[in-house]
Amino acid sequence: MAEIAIVGAGPLGLATALMLHREGLPVRLFDARPANAPSSEARVLALSEGSRQILDCLAAWPTTPTTPITTIHVSQLGSFGSTVMRASEEGVAALGHVLPATELIQQLQAQVTDAAIPIEYETLIALGEASQETIRLQAKHRDGSTRDSVETPLVLCCEGSVRAERGALVHDYQQHALLCRAQIADPHDNRAFERFTPDGPLALLPLGDDYAVVWTQPAVRAQALLAADDADWLSALQSAFGTQVRFTAIRDRASYPLALKLRLNPTAQRCVWLGNAAQTLHPVAGQGLNLALRDAWELVEAIREAQDPGDADVLARYARGRALDRFAAAGFSDALVRSFGSRLPGLATARGLGLAALSALPPLRHFLARRMIFGARAWP
Numbered sequence: 001m002a003e004i005a006i007v008g009a010g011p012l013g014l015a016t017a018l019m020l021h022r023e024g025l026p027v028r029l030f031d032a033r034p035a036n037a038p039s040s041e042a043r044v045l046a047l048s049e050g051s052r053q054i055l056d057c058l059a060a061w062p063t064t065p066t067t068p069i070t071t072i073h074v075s076q077l078g079s080f081g082s083t084v085m086r087a088s089e090e091g092v093a094a095l096g097h098v099l100p101a102t103e104l105i106q107q108l109q110a111q112v113t114d115a116a117i118p119i120e121y122e123t124l125i126a127l128g129e130a131s132q133e134t135i136r137l138q139a140k141h142r143d144g145s146t147r148d149s150v151e152t153p154l155v156l157c158c159e160g161s162v163r164a165e166r167g168a169l170v171h172d173y174q175q176h177a178l179l180c181r182a183q184i185a186d187p188h189d190n191r192a193f194e195r196f197t198p199d200g201p202l203a204l205l206p207l208g209d210d211y212a213v214v215w216t217q218p219a220v221r222a223q224a225l226l227a228a229d230d231a232d233w234l235s236a237l238q239s240a241f242g243t244q245v246r247f248t249a250i251r252d253r254a255s256y257p258l259a260l261k262l263r264l265n266p267t268a269q270r271c272v273w274l275g276n277a278a279q280t281l282h283p284v285a286g287q288g289l290n291l292a293l294r295d296a297w298e299l300v301e302a303i304r305e306a307q308d309p310g311d312a313d314v315l316a317r318y319a320r321g322r323a324l325d326r327f328a329a330a331g332f333s334d335a336l337v338r339s340f341g342s343r344l345p346g347l348a349t350a351r352g353l354g355l356a357a358l359s360a361l362p363p364l365r366h367f368l369a370r371r372m373i374f375g376a377r378a379w380p
């Protein structure tokens with residue numbers, strides 16, 4: 001069989017290549033960036049237990065220690081209602097695992113090298129014509145020269161964002177995610193926080209002895225905070241979060257603009273968009289790469305026995321099979337941002353009642369926790 005092409009050698013492209021290789025399917029990766037430039041740079045990832053199991057199968061779970069989340073505390077600032085999810089109640093050792101994206105990428109890259117999977121760096125790919133049997137890709141070198149075109153029975157786009165807006169649902173939140181590492185006065189005891197504030201959600205993820213902070217702010221306020229010095233940022237963070245955790249210093253500040261972009265159909269003739277290239281989500285529920293790994297895993301399940309991996313019926317079955325998980329994750333994160341971000345009178349009370357219901361009803365909490373860990377069908 002001819003090689004399946006993967007566009008994008010970020011964490012998802014690398015993981016997808018390993019999944020295909022594990023099934024004996026030939027694969028080649030292309031990436032526009034130079035070999036040594038990292039893709040998802042400063043990001044810290046909270047990966048679910050389901051993702052850990054997938055990466056473990058690929059021998060790609062980092063050998064360096066990750067930080068387990070054993071409790072998640074969810075609340076809204078300045079109003080009643082809160083709930084706590086515990087790993088012990090869900091029968092898992094951890095609800096999630098926190099690690100710097102760079103450590104995952106290094107481990108994935110090492111496995112791809114061991115498996116001798118070819119990667120062509122500094123090669124920008126554009127999709128060309130699809131025929132009955134193949135799709136043509138135009139490959140351009142970084143220096144502007146055009147290479148011979150590539151023919152493949154199937155191209156998997158793992159480009160890290162939804163590029164086309166045609167056929168996609170797009171909503172710009174006019175918000176930025178502000179990221180930093182925060183030192184704290186007392187040990188975190190592996191507790192994560194999701195606190196909804198009127199400006200947007202504020203998440204604290206335990207990482208080593210610190211917290212990794214993902215703090216959503218309206219675009220204008222985010223600009224002001226980016227221009228502020230560390231001391232002003234620290235004091236703004238403290239007053240946004242409240243007194244339950246005491247921050248003593250911050251470092252590694254960064255910012256990302258936030259939007260929802262969802263391709264309604266993640267497939268075309270001999271082409272599949274995976275992960276962030278199929279759906280770019282608000283990071284409020286930490287679902288991006290978790291959902292992406294489930295996309296890739298189910299795609300490989302769908303094509304591994306197929307005579308022709310790019311067959312239209314196979315791809316249509318894959319798209320139907322993924323619809324529930326994709327739309328549920330996008331809808332859930334979008335609903336969280338919109339309902340907790342609204343200042344409509346009475347909504348704070350309704351949200352408080354929702355959180356109190358979650359706290360009082362273990363089966364409801366269990367339902368939500370399983371879906372956050374394993375996806376819409378509590379998979380695998």
Ligand SMILES: Cc1cc2nc3c(=O)[nH]c(=O)nc-3n(C[C@H](O)[C@H](O)[C@H](O)COP(=O)(O)OP(=O)(O)OC[C@H]3O[C@@H](n4cnc5c(N)ncnc54)[C@H](O)[C@@H]3O)c2cc1C
Binds near residue numbers: 044123159275287
């Ligand atoms: C603030 C923030 C916090 C997040 N937190 C979490 C979290 O806690 N948990 C979680 O699961 N997810 C989280 N995410 C999402 C997660 O970071 C992404 O899902 C993940 O990093 C995307 O990986 P990727 O491999 O799909 O894309 P990328 O890492 O962006 O890689 C894409 C690659 O494709 C290459 N490329 C693009 N176009 C072309 C082309 N035409 N030709 C050749 N190469 C091309 C690029 O050079 C790049 O190397 C978060 C996202 C943000 C913004």
